[in-house]
Amino acid sequence: MKQIKVLVYITAYEDNQAVKTCVRAIQNQSFPIDKIFIIDNSRIEPVSLSNSKNIIIERHPENIGIGAGLNIALNLAQAQGYDFLWAFDQDSVPAPDCLEILLEAHQRLSGQYEIGIIAPTAIDVKTNTVVEGAVFAKYRFIGCQHINQIDFYKCDAPITSGSLISIEKAKTISPPRAELFIDGIDLDYGLRLRYKGYSNLIITKATMQHNFGNPLAVKFLYKKYYIHKYSVLRHYYICRNHTYLDIKYAQGWYRLLSLKYRIKYTICTVVKIVLFDTEQRQLKVCACLVGTYQGLIKQLDKTLIDPIK
Numbered sequence: 001m002k003q004i005k006v007l008v009y010i011t012a013y014e015d016n017q018a019v020k021t022c023v024r025a026i027q028n029q030s031f032p033i034d035k036i037f038i039i040d041n042s043r044i045e046p047v048s049l050s051n052s053k054n055i056i057i058e059r060h061p062e063n064i065g066i067g068a069g070l071n072i073a074l075n076l077a078q079a080q081g082y083d084f085l086w087a088f089d090q091d092s093v094p095a096p097d098c099l100e101i102l103l104e105a106h107q108r109l110s111g112q113y114e115i116g117i118i119a120p121t122a123i124d125v126k127t128n129t130v131v132e133g134a135v136f137a138k139y140r141f142i143g144c145q146h147i148n149q150i151d152f153y154k155c156d157a158p159i160t161s162g163s164l165i166s167i168e169k170a171k172t173i174s175p176p177r178a179e180l181f182i183d184g185i186d187l188d189y190g191l192r193l194r195y196k197g198y199s200n201l202i203i204t205k206a207t208m209q210h211n212f213g214n215p216l217a218v219k220f221l222y223k224k225y226y227i228h229k230y231s232v233l234r235h236y237y238i239c240r241n242h243t244y245l246d247i248k249y250a251q252g253w254y255r256l257l258s259l260k261y262r263i264k265y266t267i268c269t270v271v272k273i274v275l276f277d278t279e280q281r282q283l284k285v286c287a288c289l290v291g292t293y294q295g296l297i298k299q300l301d302k303t304l305i306d307p308i309k
Helices: 016-027 065-079 098-109 185-195 232-249 254-276 281-296
Strands: 006-012 035-040 055-059 084-089 092-094 115-124 129-131 134-137 140-143 152-155 164-166 199-210 214-220 223-229
Touching: 006 016, 006 065, 016 035, 016 084, 016 092, 035 065, 065 084, 065 185, 084 092, 098 115, 098 164, 098 199, 115 185, 134 185, 140 232, 140 254, 185 199, 185 232, 232 254, 232 281, 254 281
Parallel strands: 006 035, 006 084, 035 055, 115 199
Antiparallel strands: 084 164, 092 199, 115 129, 115 164, 134 140, 152 199, 214 223
């Protein structure tokens, strides 16, 4: 029986301690890891590891983003004969048996499904809630309801972090889109795998802790809500990329509903920023407006990393 080879990939950016914690969790997996490949986009705080055995660090202080980093990692995995790429953000910590459970599930379910991505249940450590994968519902991406009582369930796109990507299936579609930079890469790539006829599965018993933004607990009409506080840059890419992707994948008159929804989303986000976010308020509002407009006109120029300049 052929031995399964897994290449781990981590996108790193200005948080050495988070990278060390992620690497430690990967090295402690019950299924042995062959190699860890890190794209370090840091300029101020580059990755420094005391135990770097079987770890490759490729430095990009110019910050090439998640999409371009995934491209490099997938090419490396393919060139060196790996079966899977296990992708991570630096702020994720898989349980010790996470990979073992994913591979066992993949082997068990491969006779029933052509699996593109198999992924764990991601749990936001700050809110103790499940970070949902996504499905495309006619005119927009929505969260895929987590079903803990069953062994696994399908979605169109698991989040990038924790995704175990089949190299065999990845060869059959175009790579993740570098111009999306840091947001929506998973939505686009996962959905394209689905359109190719592959299944993307989330395994409930495989778990991973994940830091999802900076949630702020607020009360409105006597109810408690979590609002995620994002940077100026992140607001820009969320508005731009999601506007572009929703309208791109909507068909026929559903594109009008996409347009309506994206405008509504932008207005609601601006209101939340004005009411609850005191940091760089004007820049964040501007980023949302510029991002939405550029998503509408399909302006995905990778040089527009800072929309405010």
